[in-house]
Amino acid sequence: MPELPDLAILADAFHAGLTGRPVLAVEAPGPLTVRGTPAELQAFVGQRLERFYRRGKFLWLEFDRDRIAVNAMLTGRLQLAASPTVKKPQKTIFVMRFGARDGGAPADSAAWTSGAAWIPAPDATPELRYRDPTQMGKIYLLPRGVERLVPGAGPDEVGPDADDPELSLEVWRARIRRHPGELKYLLRNQKFVAGIGNAYSDEILHAARLQPFRKRGTLAPEEADELYAAVRTTLANAVTVLRDRVPPTFETEVRDFLAVHNRGGEACPRCGQRITQTEAGGFVTSYCRHCQR
Numbered sequence: 001m002p003e004l005p006d007l008a009i010l011a012d013a014f015h016a017g018l019t020g021r022p023v024l025a026v027e028a029p030g031p032l033t034v035r036g037t038p039a040e041l042q043a044f045v046g047q048r049l050e051r052f053y054r055r056g057k058f059l060w061l062e063f064d065r066d067r068i069a070v071n072a073m074l075t076g077r078l079q080l081a082a083s084p085t086v087k088k089p090q091k092t093i094f095v096m097r098f099g100a101r102d103g104g105a106p107a108d109s110a111a112w113t114s115g116a117a118w119i120p121a122p123d124a125t126p127e128l129r130y131r132d133p134t135q136m137g138k139i140y141l142l143p144r145g146v147e148r149l150v151p152g153a154g155p156d157e158v159g160p161d162a163d164d165p166e167l168s169l170e171v172w173r174a175r176i177r178r179h180p181g182e183l184k185y186l187l188r189n190q191k192f193v194a195g196i197g198n199a200y201s202d203e204i205l206h207a208a209r210l211q212p213f214r215k216r217g218t219l220a221p222e223e224a225d226e227l228y229a230a231v232r233t234t235l236a237n238a239v240t241v242l243r244d245r246v247p248p249t250f251e252t253e254v255r256d257f258l259a260v261h262n263r264g265g266e267a268c269p270r271c272g273q274r275i276t277q278t279e280a281g282g283f284v285t286s287y288c289r290h291c292q293r
């Protein structure tokens with residue numbers, strides 16, 4: 001499931017590669033994925049992409065009139081095809097073709113994308129493609145003037161982004177006091193902080209040396225502070241790795257550098273003991289019972 005680091009890379013890259021271009025064509029061979037009418041979908045043709053960004057686990061595309069929200073859920077992946085002739089991945093269920101733009105990437109593109117070879121040439125006709133083998137993800141068409149619910153993205157459903165500069169240690173301390181429960185559940189709760197899912201919650205807890213099933217109420221103040229530091233460093237380190245590893249195949253999810261998640265039975269990179277793995281609640285949780293307390 002794409003989480004904050006994966007989606008941060010996508011948002012930066014697609015903003016740099018596509019913003020400023022007009023939509024030439026759009027099709028949705030997997031209509032179950034699209035929330036909106038065929039007429040609303042075709043009305044994107046001719047609109048110019050103004051901004052592509054991430055908020056929580058959602059990607060947002062802002063055009064000069066309408067908007068699109070993407071929730072990739074478990075298996076949704078986005079491809080940036082330099083031209084329509086690039087072979088489509090299997091189970092591609094949404095394709096948006098863009099036209100030429102004047103000049104290169106927008107001025108507010110992320111610095112790490114500057115001069116990247118995978119940014120389509122100004123006169124290219126690149127495609128944004130969405131593939132989703134389980135079709136659990138959703139693409140919400142949000143025409144101006146149409147009220148359409150985007151579940152999980154409402155103002156009461158999304159807390160501050162886990163990498164938001166305004167989420168200071170003081171803000172963190174105040175927020176964590178209001179959220180009880182097990183630490184893994186807490187980190188995955190988008191109302192507490194947004195963008196963290198199953199994989200990175202394991203990584204963060206390993207970095208903080210805290211066990212996933214511990215209750216927030218048992219944390220000493222300095223442990224809550226350590227958890228904050230682990231959120232920031234774990235996500236920042238992952239983003240740094242993914243900037244190098246992911247482009248130009250944005251449709252692949254790179255997870256092989258993680259320390260504990262999905263590494264049950266392997267040696268803990270910190271203490272060398274065997275990593276424990278459970279599937280409680282239907283999702284994998286990996287941790288080290290020797291150096292996480």
Ligand SMILES: [Zn+2]
Nearest residue numbers: 268271288291
């Ligand atoms: Zn360990």
